[in-house]
Amino acid sequence: MARRLDPHESALWKKVAATVDPLTKSRAPTELAAPPTVRPPQASPRSIAAPAAPAPPPRATTKLPPPRRTHQAATLDGHWDRRLRKGLVRPDMSIDLHGHTLASAEALLDDAIGRALLRDARVLLVVAGRLRPGADRLPLMHGDPRPRGAIRASLPDWLALSRHADRIVALRPAHISHGGAGAVYVILRRGRG
Structure with a gap:
């Protein structure tokens, strides 16, 4: 009615x-x-006698990736930045990624960061080659080789998505005595205790 x-x-x-x-x-x-x-809602005899169905359990939400860290923009204290710019910091370890594919270079870098953290290293020198203009903007086309400088262009993304990203403090260009534009310093956070 x-x-x-x-x-x-x-x-x-x-x-x-x-x-x-x-x-x-x-x-x-x-x-x-x-x-x-x-x-008005009509009450059916079935709805009065039957107990309310339990609410379905909350659906599992897909885990979002952690927020992406940008190590290039990370700040160090002025003393560290000055010493890095002047070449007064000696790297604790170094790794050369020349001649590797993107996949093998990423795996090698991840392994080197893990070893550096085990040794309680503070500065890892990564030699990756010079970044060519536009190397980071060119797409990979049907198996064609990436332009020169692709490893260097990929470093910030690899470090941001690394399993060690929370232990990486900053990424800085290397001094000319350590490779200049073809290398970077990865500054690591030392372990506690």
């Missing part, structure tokens, strides 16, 4: 209906739609 709208509800409905534009131009704008009828 449908319930009729009381006069207050009917007046409110007319105000709302007057603000709506009709879908077709054939209907006159002054013509109002009939107010809807409100039907």
Whole structure:
């Protein structure tokens, strides 16, 4: 059984209906739609006797990747940055990625960072070659080799997504005595205790 709208509800409905534009131009704008009828929910005998079904367990949400770290923009204290720029910091370890594919270079870098952390090293020198202009913007096309400098261009992304990303403090260009534009320093956080 449908319930009729009381006069207050009917007046409110007319105000709302007057603000709506009709879908077709054939209907006159002054013509109002009939107010809807409100039907109370009907209780079925089954819904009264049956207990409410338990709520389904919350769905497992997919784990989002951790926020991406940018080690190039990370700040070191001024003393460290000055010493790195002047070449006064001697790397604790070094690794040369020349001649490797992107996949093998990434694996080798990850392994070297793991070894450096085990040795409690602070500065890892990564020699990767010079970054050629536009090397980071050119896509890989059907197995074609990447342009020169692709390993160097990929370093920031590899470090940001590394399993050791939380132990990497910063990424800085190497001094000319350590390879200059063809190398970078990876500054690592030493272990506690």
